[in-house]
Amino acid sequence: MIVPSLLVVPAAALLGGDPADAPPTRFADPVPLTAGGAPLEGLVYPSPALVDLDGDGRTELVLGDLWGHVWSASPLQSGDVTAFGERAQVQCGPEPLKLNNW
Amino acid sequence: MGPQFVDFDADGHVDLFTATFEGCAFLVRGSADGWKTPEHVRDAAGDPLRIGLYYDLDANGYRHVGQAEGEDVDYERPHCVSAVAFDWDDDGDHDVLLGSKEGGLYLRLNDGTNGAPRFVTSNVRVSAGGSLLEVEGGLTAPKLVDWDGDGLIDLVCGSFDGSVHLYRNRGAVGAPAFAAPVVLVPKGESTDAFTRPETGAYVDVVDLDRDGDLDLVVGGFRMESPERAPLTAEEQAELVELEATMEATRVEMEAFAKRADERVAAGATPAEAWEALSRDEGYRALMERSEATYGRLEELRPSPKRVSGVWLYRQETVDVSSAAGR
Numbered sequence: 001m002i003v004p005s006l007l008v009v010p011a012a013a014l015l016g017g018d019p020a021d022a023p024p025t026r027f028a029d030p031v032p033l034t035a036g037g038a039p040l041e042g043l044v045y046p047s048p049a050l051v052d053l054d055g056d057g058r059t060e061l062v063l064g065d066l067w068g069h070v071w072s073a074s075p076l077q078s079g080d081v082t083a084f085g086e087r088a089q090v091q092c093g094p095e096p097l098k099l100n101n102w
Numbered sequence: 103m104g105p106q107f108v109d110f111d112a113d114g115h116v117d118l119f120t121a122t123f124e125g126c127a128f129l130v131r132g133s134a135d136g137w138k139t140p141e142h143v144r145d146a147a148g149d150p151l152r153i154g155l156y157y158d159l160d161a162n163g164y165r166h167v168g169q170a171e172g173e174d175v176d177y178e179r180p181h182c183v184s185a186v187a188f189d190w191d192d193d194g195d196h197d198v199l200l201g202s203k204e205g206g207l208y209l210r211l212n213d214g215t216n217g218a219p220r221f222v223t224s225n226v227r228v229s230a231g232g233s234l235l236e237v238e239g240g241l242t243a244p245k246l247v248d249w250d251g252d253g254l255i256d257l258v259c260g261s262f263d264g265s266v267h268l269y270r271n272r273g274a275v276g277a278p279a280f281a282a283p284v285v286l287v288p289k290g291e292s293t294d295a296f297t298r299p300e301t302g303a304y305v306d307v308v309d310l311d312r313d314g315d316l317d318l319v320v321g322g323f324r325m326e327s328p329e330r331a332p333l334t335a336e337e338q339a340e341l342v343e344l345e346a347t348m349e350a351t352r353v354e355m356e357a358f359a360k361r362a363d364e365r366v367a368a369g370a371t372p373a374e375a376w377e378a379l380s381r382d383e384g385y386r387a388l389m390e391r392s393e394a395t396y397g398r399l400e401e402l403r404p405s406p407k408r409v410s411g412v413w414l415y416r417q418e419t420v421d422v423s424s425a426a427g428r
Contacts, residue, residue: 023419025268025286027318030298030413040412046321047104047243047304048412053116059310063321063412064103068122081310082414092137097130099103099140101122102157102164 036086068099104243112216121185125156145221154179184243192276205236231282239263260303264290300324323410
């Protein structure tokens with residue numbers, strides 16, 4: 001069910017997984033994340049993980065893709081949590097990290 | 103893929119744990135020197151953790167677990183495409199949950215320790231709401247999170263139909279019992295504007311905006327048909343010719359494939375047969391012609407393209423300040 005600016009899931013009424021007194025889970029309209037100022041359009045089956053990879057206290061965006069590559073992008077200082085720096089492939093030694101696919 | 107970052111081997115370094123469409127679970131160990139070479143995670147019998155269907159890189163083809171010599175591949179077997187580590191039975195080590203493309207979730211218990219794991223050799227399918235857990239549209243990857251702050255780890259699962267589902271844990275520590283799913287994001291529908299993941303939803307759950315509740319970050323894609331100006335008469339004629347060339351190329355490729363099959367029948371391994379094929383000058387010339395033809399065809403008649411994106415679904419539920427992070 002869509003209402004202006006909010007996506008509302010009447011959780012308790014749907015499938016019984018929410019307690020009856022739980023407030024419906026609401027999300028704002030989705031906002032695209034960007035890397036290097038551009039939407040993340042080029043990956044096949046992007047699978048995100050938000051994690052502090054380098055231990056600096058800030059959350060990096062990590063993305064796996066269908067081919068078994070892994071990418072990361074650092075957060076910007078702007079305070080916009082949807083904006084990240086240029087994405088780069090995670091390295092395994094001198095080579096890009098690559099997991100077998102098929 | 104759905105990467106999970108966890109100290110899988112308890113060596114003090116965060117590792118990357120996941121599975122790919124190959125059908126097996128992978129571990130990429132972290133170290134002071136960076137990421138190590140990916141390796142399969144194996145069970146007590148030495149086999150990679152998988153469910154049913156998997157890709158055998160040596161044989162260059164799909165197989166299923168337990169496939170006998172000469173037996174046809176059973177493509178109906180569940181196909182592992184995701185893996186997450188989780189101490190299911192609260193015995194202090196990482197067990198593994200394997201997600202299948204068809205929507206099921208499977209448990210592999212670890213009878214060892216994190217430093218010396220010993221995964222059992224059989225999968226147990228996980229239930230939810232009194233029946234087998236089956237994510238509608240197929241399971242991309244599960245994420246583990248205490249969604250409601252009750253001290254129990256819940257499941258949040260993306261689906262290939264673009265939806266995201268929450269399975270609350272109504273069991274106990276060491277004995278998870280998942281409730282029927284709640285839809286957090288409904289399935290995707292094709293619209294004029296690409297404003298959300300329409301298919302292939304991989305999700306992470308994190309308080310990205312640090313306002314005290316858990317948000318969703320969802321990757322996905324949709325197919326878009328590129329616009330192109332109408333073809334001129336000359337281009338139309340060229341298109342017809344190119345399509346005929348592609349058809350002839352297809353027939354030639356089938357002949358090469360048949361030759362490879364004959365080598366296998368004569369005793370070569372599939373890998374050896376394909377290696378021989380890749381060295382064949384005629385085959386290589388054919389591949390070059392095929393690529394050139396296909397490239398020009400794409401210019402004249404572009405096929406639909408996959409366009410992806412990653413979105414933040416900021417939670418705006420009232421009064422969920424008790425929700426905890428991962």
